[in-house]
Amino acid sequence: EDQVTQSPEALRLQEGESSSLNCSYTVSGLRGLFWYRQDPGKGPEFLFTLYSAGEEKEKERLKATLTKKESFLHITAPKPEDSATYLCAVESGGSYIPTFGRGTSLIVHP
């Protein structure tokens, strides 16, 4: 069974204070690892897909990296509008069913 553990559960940052979110996973053959952003009362919004160890993707202040056991979402100089819950999900083998972690709730104070 695929497992995804995200840490920390919650993170408070000052505007401009860079940090990283962690996603540890256990799968039988990773097909893809996904990062989503979820705002309160909304559906998850896609950010990145990573497929193999060593891969990196960037979008504005966000950068996602992948190893064989975990992924990091680095947030550089965050702004208050980056406040959201960040979800990690994995798909394994021939499955097209993403399994989600519990997420990291990020609050960025001005």
Place this chain on the structure above:
Amino acid sequence: EPEVTQTPSHQVTQMGQEVILRCVPISNHLYFYWYRQILGQKVEFLVSFYNNEISEKSEIFDDQFSVERPDGSNFTLKIRSTKLEDSAMYFCASRAESEKLFFGSGTQLSVL
């Protein structure tokens, strides 16, 4: 950008009543999903649908649940006899071949 549309945004029902949650996936997508999220908990998979039939379902998706694609555009989730523990946000999602999921904004179901 195309989007997944869900209706209603909020649904309040009495325990034991039937509810139907509706979704319009993105038109050229092939895979359709229902997920749910109980307040403060993680997004949980319920069921996936491909080629007009269920492709996978979770343990949560018991005989009280059913899905349909009645007219080639809509995708519905029916709960036959709601329970208190069915209260959650229900998300519909769709995807093209092996790509990212697009989620709707969800239906908040409250069972009283």
